[in-house]
Every structure is written in structure tokens, then in C-alpha cells.
Amino acid sequence: MNIFRFVVEYFSLILTLILVLIVLAGRKEARATVSWLMVIIFFPYFGALLYLIFGNPHLKNLVDKKFKKQKPVEVKQYFDRMPEYKNSRLANLVEKVTKLKPQLCFNLELIPNATDKYSKLAKDLLEAEHYILMEYYVFRQDETGRFFVNLLEYKASQGVKVFFLYDGMGAIGITFKRFLKNLTANGGKCAAFLSPLNIKSILRINFRNHRKIAVIDGKVAYTGGINIGNEYIGDLAGSAKWVDTHIKFSGDAVYAVEEVFFEDFYIATGKDITEEIHKKHKKVGGDINVHVIPSGPDQKNPLIYDTIFSTLNSAEKTVDIITPYLVPDQPIIETLKNASKKGIQVRILLPGKNNHPMVAAAGRSYYEELVEAGVEIFETNNIMLHAKIIIIDSFWVTIGSANMDTRSFRLNFELNVVAYSKNFAYQSENLVKQYLEFSHKITLQELRNKPVPIRVFEGICRTLSPVL
Numbered sequence: 001m002n003i004f005r006f007v008v009e010y011f012s013l014i015l016t017l018i019l020v021l022i023v024l025a026g027r028k029e030a031r032a033t034v035s036w037l038m039v040i041i042f043f044p045y046f047g048a049l050l051y052l053i054f055g056n057p058h059l060k061n062l063v064d065k066k067f068k069k070q071k072p073v074e075v076k077q078y079f080d081r082m083p084e085y086k087n088s089r090l091a092n093l094v095e096k097v098t099k100l101k102p103q104l105c106f107n108l109e110l111i112p113n114a115t116d117k118y119s120k121l122a123k124d125l126l127e128a129e130h131y132i133l134m135e136y137y138v139f140r141q142d143e144t145g146r147f148f149v150n151l152l153e154y155k156a157s158q159g160v161k162v163f164f165l166y167d168g169m170g171a172i173g174i175t176f177k178r179f180l181k182n183l184t185a186n187g188g189k190c191a192a193f194l195s196p197l198n199i200k201s202i203l204r205i206n207f208r209n210h211r212k213i214a215v216i217d218g219k220v221a222y223t224g225g226i227n228i229g230n231e232y233i234g235d236l237a238g239s240a241k242w243v244d245t246h247i248k249f250s251g252d253a254v255y256a257v258e259e260v261f262f263e264d265f266y267i268a269t270g271k272d273i274t275e276e277i278h279k280k281h282k283k284v285g286g287d288i289n290v291h292v293i294p295s296g297p298d299q300k301n302p303l304i305y306d307t308i309f310s311t312l313n314s315a316e317k318t319v320d321i322i323t324p325y326l327v328p329d330q331p332i333i334e335t336l337k338n339a340s341k342k343g344i345q346v347r348i349l350l351p352g353k354n355n356h357p358m359v360a361a362a363g364r365s366y367y368e369e370l371v372e373a374g375v376e377i378f379e380t381n382n383i384m385l386h387a388k389i390i391i392i393d394s395f396w397v398t399i400g401s402a403n404m405d406t407r408s409f410r411l412n413f414e415l416n417v418v419a420y421s422k423n424f425a426y427q428s429e430n431l432v433k434q435y436l437e438f439s440h441k442i443t444l445q446e447l448r449n450k451p452v453p454i455r456v457f458e459g460i461c462r463t464l465s466p467v468l
Contacts, residue, residue, distance in 0.1 A: 075259040075274060078252040078283040080104050085289035085420045090311055090396045094291055094418060097310045098303050104286030105251035107220075108419060110399075110427050112434075114232040117222070117246045118144065124216045125151050131161040131277045133261045135193075135213040137170040137401070140229030141179050148228055149183055156186035161277050164188060165265055167209045168195030170227075191268040193413075207297045210401045210412040212246070213261055218281050220250050221257040223415055224399055225388050232386075243380070245322075245387035245431070247399050247417060251286030260294045260415055288421045295402065296413035304402045304416050305409035308332070308390065315339055315392045319346045320432050322389040326350055326363035327405040327465045333366055340374035349435055351386070352379035359405070362461040368447040378439040385435065388416075389428060396420065397428045406465070 079101040085091045095102065111117045125132060125148075132155060139145055156162045164183065166174055174180060175197055180190045192198075193209040214222040224246030226232055232242050262274050295304035312319060312335045319339060326348065340346045348370070354360035367377055390398050400416030402408040419425075 075255050075262065076281065077101075077255055077259070078103065078285075080252070080285065080289075082287070082289050082420075084422070088395065088420055090314060090392065091289065091420050093310055093314055094307050097306050098291065098293060100291055100293065100303075102289040102291055102420070103251070103253040103256055105249040105253040105288055105290050106284075106286040107251075108249040108288050108290070108421070108424055109247060110424065110431065111224070111226075111246040111248060112431055114226050114242070114244060114246075117224075117226050117248075118148075118233070120248060121214055121222055122148070122151060124220055125155060125214075128155055128160050128216045130217045131163070132217075133163050133213065133215040133258065135165040135209070135211055135261055135264060136228050137167045137208065137210045137212060138227035138229060139166050139171040139174060140227075140231070141173050141177060142230045144230050144233065145179075145228050149179065152188060153183045153186050156183060156188045162188040163261075163265060163273060163277075164190045165193055165209075165261070165268060166190075168192040168197070169205060169208055170210070172196070189269075189273075191265065193264060193268045206411060208412050209264060210408065211260070211264070211294075211415045212401055213257060213415065215254060215258050215261060218254055218258060220248060221254040222246060222248050223257060223401070223417060225386055225401060241383045243383055243385050243387060243435070245389060245399060249286075249290070249417075251284055253286065253290050253292055253417075255281055256292035257415070260292070263294075264413065288419060288424065290420070291418040293398075293400075293416045293418060294414070295409070295416070297411055298413075302409050304400075304414055307416075307418065308398070308404075309335065311390075311392055311396060312336065312339065315344050317344060317393045318391070319344060320389070320391040320429070321346075321348045321404060322350075322385065322387050322432060322435065323348070323404040324351055324354065324384070324386045324388070325356065325359050325403045325405045326366060327359060327407075327462075328409070329406060332404070333370070336375055337370060337373035340370075345376070346374070347376045347378065347432075349378045349380070349385065349432065349439060351384050352439070353382050353384055355384055358461045359465070361458045362465040365455075365458040365462040367442055368444070371442060371444045371447060377442040378436060379442060380435065380439045383438060387435075389432070391425055391428050391432065394429065395422055395425050397425050399428075 081102055082104070085102055091102065111120065132152065134152070152162050152164060162183065164180070168175065175192055175195060180188070184190055194205060194207060196205045212223055212225065212227060226244045226246045232244060262272070266272055293303050293307055295302050309332060312332065319336070336346055350363065351360070371377055388400060388403055396418065398416050398418045400414065402414040402416050408414050
């Protein structure tokens with residue numbers, strides 16, 4: 001027994017030493033390096049398993065190799081620039097940083113809650129004539145989920161081509177149930193994105209598809225932060241209030257969203273469906289310029305992060321950030337602090353009641369230094385605020401699936417839309433005002449009076465945030 005114990009401890013020591021050297025050689029951000037070192041040292045075997053699956057720098061190489069083997073999936077795109085765009089320094093900045101050309105859309109609509117989104121989406125799905133593309137990170141098998149699956153089944157039975165993509169982890173319940181049986185029986189094409197049950201993708205389960213996409217007939221697109229499920233409505237079975245935001249639009253920019261879906265479907269299935277369903281759409285134009293910006297671990301430079309970082313640095317008057325999770329890297333924290341010191345009004349709005357308490361605690365560890373620099377921080381009153389909105393200088397607005405955290409910026413497949421419109425910015429600012437009505441401002445006094453145990457817990461969560 002002593003010999004067995006000696007062997008286990010000796011192997012544990014060797015394994016820990018090897019992994020420590022690998023982590024130190026990984027050239028990760030300092031906080032991520034410290035986090036992984038703590039996990040590996042204090043939990044040798046479990047920490048090793050976690051690192052191999054979630055932290056190994058070679059995992060990104062696996063993703064890169066997978067994408068290099070792919071043939072490019074392309075959809076005919078149309079680009080144009082309206083005067084409002086041409087006169088915007090932020091617009092030109094994003095174009096330079098991302099190398100993406102702007103597209104036009106019309107009927108750009110800000111959808112302030114899940115109830116409105118579900119009713120509008122259901123109506124558009126019922127009116128579909130040719131094809132439906134749906135892609136979601138979370139798709140619950142509850143009343144709301146069954147309603148939409150039944151609707152997709154009905155449209156598929158009418159001959160409409162239905163393609164449904166769900167994240168292998170976020171919607172893992174679908175994998176274990178025969179939830180999509182009737183949809184596939186009626187001709188619907190369904191697939192899981194990097195399913196943990198697939199041996200070929202098990203080492204890639206840390207790279208999640210966090211996008212929420214719906215496209216109908218190439219004419220209308222939906223994207224934003226709202227998944228599919230009862231909880232997002234927030235009024236079933238006495239559940240707590242949940243607040244989120246989505247957008248809907250038509251025009252040339254819809255084709256860019258289609259292309260993102262086609263690429264994701266190709267990753268999941270190895271099938272290029274562009275020829276099967278994509279007609280040669282004609283240019284339909286629009287009245288507002290937007291950038292449709294995808295981001296993911298397949299990109300050498302994370303486009304959404306680069307976009308947000310560069311525009312925050314270029315703000316002149318105001319910055320409003322609405323996010324459920326605030327765990328960015330230090331450069332963004334310093335950017336926000338410096339902006340406030342320069343006299344720019346910087347406001348950050350977060351949920352007072354969070355569905356991920358440890359991530360919320362990590363975010364709160366930044367509050368004191370931000371407030372000391374003049375940043376205004378608000379938390380909602382017992383409401384889970386899940387919206388992801390940034391407004392800069394009452395003109396530049398981005399809404400999408402990306403949170404203000406490292407996971408969204410570096411690990412997840414995300415999709416954000418940037419709109420260049422004073423009118424849309426005005427609508428977005430009015431929505432923020434509504435959020436502020438059921439929120440309270442965090443004061444420096446209460447932050448400095450925070451009990452030591454809470455400070456310690458927040459510090460631990462902050463240190464571990466790269467591995468949460």
C-alpha cells in the first residue's frame with residue numbers, strides 16, 4: 001500500500017512539474033498563466049485533465065488545422081457606403097481594423113425582450129417559402145423550444161428547406177433526447193456544433209458556438225443575445241425576470257449572416273449547403289450601414305475584440321456598456337479608466353442577480369478601481385440582464401452575442417452587428433434609460449466597506465476567471 005501511495009504521489013509530482021513547464025512556455029496572458037498554475041498545483045490529476053481539454057495552447061492549432069482543411073464557403077455579397085457612414089471616423093476605424101466592408105440593411109429593428117422576439121420570429125417562420133436557417137447556443141426542450149420545433153416541423157412538411165444547428169454543449173439536452181426526430185423525419189437537416197459525444201471533437205469542447213441566428217428566405221435575419229427557452233421570457237412558472245435584446249433586419253447584410261451560418265454548418269457536418277439553397281440574391285440595398293462581424297478561435301486576430309478595443313480607445317464623449325459578464329483583459333479595463341479620466345462619460349450596466357455567481361464575483365472585483373477612476377457602474381435590481389450592447393458617442397452601436405469577457409473574445413464563436421445610425425443609437429439609448437430605471441448605482445463608499453470574506457472570494461474568482 002505504501003509503495004502504491006509512493007508511486008501515485010511521485011507520478012503526481014512529475015505530472016505537475018511537466019504541466020507547470022508547459023504552462024509557463026505557453027505565453028498566455030499573466031492572469032491565465034497564474035490561474036492554470038493554481039489549478040494544476042492544487043488539483044494535480046483533475047487539473048491536468050482540465051488543462052488538456054480547456055487550456056492546452058495546442059488546441060487552437062487543432063482548430064486552425066480543421067479550418068485549413070475546409071474549402072471556403074462563400075455567398076455573393078454587396079457593399080455600399082451611406083453619407084452617415086462616410087462621415088464617421090469610428091466607421092472608418094472599424095473598416096481598417098477588421099478589413100470588412102460595410103453593407104446596407106433596412107427595417108433595422110431593436111427587439112427589447114424575448115416575448116417580442118418570439119412572436120416576430122414565429123410570424124416570419126410561418127411566412128417562409130423557400131428555406132429557414134436557425135442556429136442557437138441554448139435551445140431548451142421546454143414549451144418554448146417545443147413550440148419552435150413544431151413550427152419548423154410544420155414548415156418542413158410543406159416543403160420548406162429547414163437547417164437547424166445547435167451547440168453541442170449549450171444545447172446538449174437535444175443530443176440525449178429524440179427532440180428533433182419528427183423534424184428530421186419531415187426533411188429537416190439538424191446538426192450539433194462540436195458535440196462532446198463525438199470523439200473527433202472532444203478536445204475542442206472548450207470552443208463553443210455562442211451565436212444566435214435565424215434567417216428566413218434570405219430576406220430577414222435575426223441575431224443578438226436571446227436564446228430559445230422559457231427562462232428568457234421570464235414570466236412562466238413564477239420564474240425571475242430575465243431581460244435581453246435582439247435585432248432584426250433585412251437588406252444586403254442578411255447575406256453576410258447567411259454566410260456565417262453556412263460556414264458553421266460546414267464545420268458541423270462537412271457539407272456545403274450554399275449551392276443547395278442559396279439563390280443568387282440580387283442587391284436590395286438599404287438605408288443604414290452595418291458591419292456583420294463574426295469572431296472565433298479560428299481567427300488569427302479576434303475581430304470582435306479588436307473592434308471593441310479600438311472604438312473604446314477612440315470614444316470622445318460617451319460610452320455605455322450593457323453586459324451580463326464583465327471579465328475582460330486588463331487593457332480594456334485600463335482603456336475604460338483612462339477614458340473616464342479624460343472626461344468621457346463611461347457607464348457600465350450589469351445584472352444585480354447573475355446566473356453565473358462566480359463570473360459575477362470576478363467582475364465585481366474590478367468595480368473599485370473603475371469607480372475610483374470615475375466610471376459609473378450600475379446593477380439591476382434582482383433582474384438577470386443578459387443584453388450585450390455598447391453605444392459610443394450616441395452614434396456607434398454594437399449588439400450581438402459577445403459578452404465583455406475573455407471567453408467571448410477568444411474562445412467562443414460569436415456574432416455581433418455594428419450599426420452606424422444616429423436614429424438607431426437614439427433607440428438604443430432609450431432602452432438603456434429603461435434599464436437604468438430598475439437599477440441602482442454602485443458607490444465608492446459601499447465598495448470600500450465591502451467585507452473581507454467577499455473581497456477574498458471575488459479575488460479568487462478573478463484569478464480563476466480564465467478557467468471558469
